[in-house]
Amino acid sequence: MMVCEYKPGLEGIPAAQSSISYVDGQKGILEYRGIRIEELAEKSTFLETAYLLIWGELPSNEELKAFEHEVRYHRRIKYRIRDMMKCFPESGHPMDALQASAAALGLFYSLRDLHNPAYIRDSVVRLIATIPTMVAAFQLMRKGNDPIRPRDDLDYSANFLYMLDEKEPDPLMARIFDICLILQVEHTMNASTFSARVTASTLTDPYAVVASAVGTLGGPLHGGANEEVIQMLEKIGSVENVRPYIEHCLQTKSKIMGFGHRVYKVKDPRAIILQGLAEQLFDKFGYDKFYDIAQEMERVVEEKLGSKGIYPNIDFYSGLVYRKMGIPTDLFTPIFAIARVAGWLAHWKEQLAENRIFRPTQVYNGRHEVTYTPIDQR
Ligand code: ACO
Numbered sequence: 001m002m003v004c005e006y007k008p009g010l011e012g013i014p015a016a017q018s019s020i021s022y023v024d025g026q027k028g029i030l031e032y033r034g035i036r037i038e039e040l041a042e043k044s045t046f047l048e049t050a051y052l053l054i055w056g057e058l059p060s061n062e063e064l065k066a067f068e069h070e071v072r073y074h075r076r077i078k079y080r081i082r083d084m085m086k087c088f089p090e091s092g093h094p095m096d097a098l099q100a101s102a103a104a105l106g107l108f109y110s111l112r113d114l115h116n117p118a119y120i121r122d123s124v125v126r127l128i129a130t131i132p133t134m135v136a137a138f139q140l141m142r143k144g145n146d147p148i149r150p151r152d153d154l155d156y157s158a159n160f161l162y163m164l165d166e167k168e169p170d171p172l173m174a175r176i177f178d179i180c181l182i183l184q185v186e187h188t189m190n191a192s193t194f195s196a197r198v199t200a201s202t203l204t205d206p207y208a209v210v211a212s213a214v215g216t217l218g219g220p221l222h223g224g225a226n227e228e229v230i231q232m233l234e235k236i237g238s239v240e241n242v243r244p245y246i247e248h249c250l251q252t253k254s255k256i257m258g259f260g261h262r263v264y265k266v267k268d269p270r271a272i273i274l275q276g277l278a279e280q281l282f283d284k285f286g287y288d289k290f291y292d293i294a295q296e297m298e299r300v301v302e303e304k305l306g307s308k309g310i311y312p313n314i315d316f317y318s319g320l321v322y323r324k325m326g327i328p329t330d331l332f333t334p335i336f337a338i339a340r341v342a343g344w345l346a347h348w349k350e351q352l353a354e355n356r357i358f359r360p361t362q363v364y365n366g367r368h369e370v371t372y373t374p375i376d377q378r
Pocket residue numbers: 009220221222223225254255256257258259260261262263305308310313314315
């Protein structure tokens with residue numbers, strides 16, 4: 001067996017062969033099934049992109065209509081799930097609520113027929129359809145309100161925004177939200193996708209796969225960074241405070257949230273698109289001083305850390321967009337999960353196609369032959 005050098009964080013070590021997405025971190029290129037994200041963001045919808053990722057090809061008109069129809073009519077959640085969620089503490093983080101609810105779905109669909117394409121399709125539809133409903137339901141129930149039923153006449157993104165506050169969203173806002181989902185849906189072998197594939201490799205059910213990935217996405221070094229970006233911008237408060245804040249971070253060796261990426265050494269192409277979307281929102285719905293702070297941050301970070309390849313990542317501008325839409329900060333990461341579930345499911349399906357259970361090794365650096373000391377002699 002070939003022995004590899006130990007790399008913390010498995011940096012640069014392939015964990016799978018995959019044809020789902022491709023990143024060139026030096027050139028700032030991201031493709032889903034070979035199609036550049038810029039093109040998908042302009043021309044596609046979230047559900048069409050999800051189909052592309054999961055089944056490998058763009059759907060025909062009939063295939064897309066059928067998929068949209070199935071997702072639309074599976075949006076409702078079981079009342080037992082809703083009742084379970086009502087018992088969650090309202091102070092709990094929505095990512096924890098989502099993780100628990102996604103895992104609970106598995107209780108209702110415990111049959112695991114992983115070789116049956118109909119089972120795969122049903123699971124994909126159910127997860128993509130119900131995760132937004134669960135996120136919106138927790139948001140309302142933690143405020144003491146009943147959840148709002150999904151509306152069958154609204155598209156995927158418009159329906160989610162509607163379920164958050166019972167107002168039909170502005171069409172531009174709904175379209176921008178849909179593009180955000182396209183940008184967040186998939187990104188090669190990141191921490192949560194790795195987590196999904198490891199769980200999938202044990203041949204457990206897709207609800208456990210998604211629940212484990214949701215848990216991994218929540219951390220501040222991964223999807224949770226978008227929330228921390230807004231907290232950071234609030235703390236900075238003005239353009240004048242940007243430089244001292246960044247200098248302080250560098251002196252204390254603390255990370256500036258929304259900057260840096262294991263793969264991208266240039267500005268994340270998703271951040272470029274999101275910045276444009278943020279500008280469209282500010283043009284239509286009014287100026288936001290956080291945007292000036294953000295731009296100044298980008299300038300100062302580039303000056304100080306550009307030589308190390310530290311530039312804005314996806315989380316830097318996604319927070320600004322969601323904030324302008326009036327979405328509460330702690331829903332940013334659950335929204336990331338709404339999108340990413342389709343990417344995880346594409347990896348689940350790919351993992352099943354050529355499965356081998358993940359069982360890496362370790363470099364043991366502990367002691368040997370240690371004698372047991374009785375408790376009264378320690
Ligand atoms: N602020 C300040 N310095 C940074 C930052 C940052 N955000 N990111 C990297 N650096 C510096 C490191 O201090 C290190 O410097 P050194 O070589 O002098 O020690 C160098 O750049 C390399 O950084 P690493 O942490 O080794 O890079 P790694 O690939 O392990 O980490 C990560 C990538 C986790 C994204 C990191 O950049 C980070 O913590 N960023 C802030 C959190 C964030 O925005 N996460 C979201 C990422 S996108 C996503 O997951 C969806």
